[in-house]
Amino acid sequence: MKAARMAVARSGGRPASISAALDCNGKALDLFRPQVMGVLNVTPDSFSDGGDFFMPEKAVQRALQMEADGAALIDIGGESTRPGAEPVAEQEEIARVVPVIEALQSRLRVPISIDTQKPAVMRAAVRAGAGLINDVNALRMPGALQAAAECGVPVCLMHMQGDPRTMQAAPQYGDVVDEVKAFLQQRIEACVQGGIARERLLLDPGFGFGKTVEQNLQLLARLDEFSHFGLPVVVGLSRKSMIGKLLGLDIGERLPASIALAMLAVERGACLVRSHDVAETWQALRMSAVLQEAGKPAYGRSRFSDLEKQDG
Ligand code: 7PM
Numbered sequence: 253m254k255a256a257r258m259a260v261a262r263s264g265g266r267p268a269s270i271s272a273a274l275d276c277n278g279k280a281l282d283l284f285r286p287q288v289m290g291v292l293n294v295t296p297d298s299f300s301d302g303g304d305f306f307m308p309e310k311a312v313q314r315a316l317q318m319e320a321d322g323a324a325l326i327d328i329g330g331e332s333t334r335p336g337a338e339p340v341a342e343q344e345e346i347a348r349v350v351p352v353i354e355a356l357q358s359r360l361r362v363p364i365s366i367d368t369q370k371p372a373v374m375r376a377a378v379r380a381g382a383g384l385i386n387d388v389n390a391l392r393m394p395g396a397l398q399a400a401a402e403c404g405v406p407v408c409l410m411h412m413q414g415d416p417r418t419m420q421a422a423p424q425y426g427d428v429v430d431e432v433k434a435f436l437q438q439r440i441e442a443c444v445q446g447g448i449a450r451e452r453l454l455l456d457p458g459f460g461f462g463k464t465v466e467q468n469l470q471l472l473a474r475l476d477e478f479s480h481f482g483l484p485v486v487v488g489l490s491r492k493s494m495i496g497k498l499l500g501l502d503i504g505e506r507l508p509a510s511i512a513l514a515m516l517a518v519e520r521g522a523c524l525v526r527s528h529d530v531a532e533t534w535q536a537l538r539m540s541a542v543l544q545e546a547g548k549p550a551y552g553r554s555r556f557s558d559l560e561k562q563d564g
Contacts, residue, residue, distance in 0.1 A: 295329065
């Protein structure tokens with residue numbers, strides 16, 4: 253499947269939405285309706301799973317469960333990007349992710365994304381079967397853009413101000429939405445210049461990566477503006493600290509607000525939602541898809557007959 257795609261449709265005053273299937277190293281990522289990207293941390297220090305899934309076999313079981321729960325993509329990360337986190341050595345990161353990708357590649361129908369900033373990890377992961385590069389650093393590490401171009405898989409470009417060690421110290425912007433858009437525009441241009449087709453790019457405003465709560469809220473309130481690039485918009489809001497700060501909730505208490513934020517993002521044009529809680533998030537997004545479909549002329553509905561059949 254070539255990246256023949258992209259009907260950017262405007263309907264009924266809603267933000268532009270993307271209709272596309274992306275070729276991820278031979279596996280299709282269906283973006284015809286909002287989808288869930290399931291988070292699989294393979295770090296010993298991961299904030300949300302306490303390292304429970306650091307054992308390869310546990311990680312494999314968790315990924316298969318996420319696929320069964322409705323994930324369209326499994327995002328594997330071997331380096332914590334937690335604010336204040338120390339970088340992980342390249343060989344250590346490869347040793348964490350590659351065995352898990354190799355074990356999963358033939359057992360998963362859905363593609364795997366590799367959450368990394370490092371060119372050597374990108375190459376090793378894609379060789380092992382990963383089908384998408386999810387880089388919170390938007391391919392700014394030396395050699396990363398060339399590595400991604402040579403890997404030939406789609407790339408999610410995320411905005412981050414500063415680096416994970418220091419980014420939450422004192423984030424500063426003029427207009428945060430305008431600056432994040434300008435950054436992504438520059439990165440799109442750098443990618444196209446470097447041999448990555450525009451059609452292979454996805455965009456993410458990077459909630460929580462060098463942003464205050466107020467700046468995160470601005471980005472979500474105006475998320476529809478990111479659809480104007482005509483590329484799929486990805487969001488990661490699951491369990492993030494803005495929920496804790498706004499509502500006074502600990503990490504284990506943030507699922508309802510995470511689902512609400514996922515829905516609000518989809519309403520504003522997001523088509524891929526990164527989540528730790530796949531079953532719950534997918535249930536919510538399916539309702540969004542059903543309602544979206546109900547607003548279309550009757551002849552356009554057949555595509556969603558499978559959604560109706562899953563009832564029960
Ligand atoms: C601590 C704080 C640990 C935050 C991990 C995180 C995103 C991502 C992450 C995102 C994309 C998390 C984050 N967040 N990739 N990777 N977008 N594309 O909440 O927002 O898992 S790490």
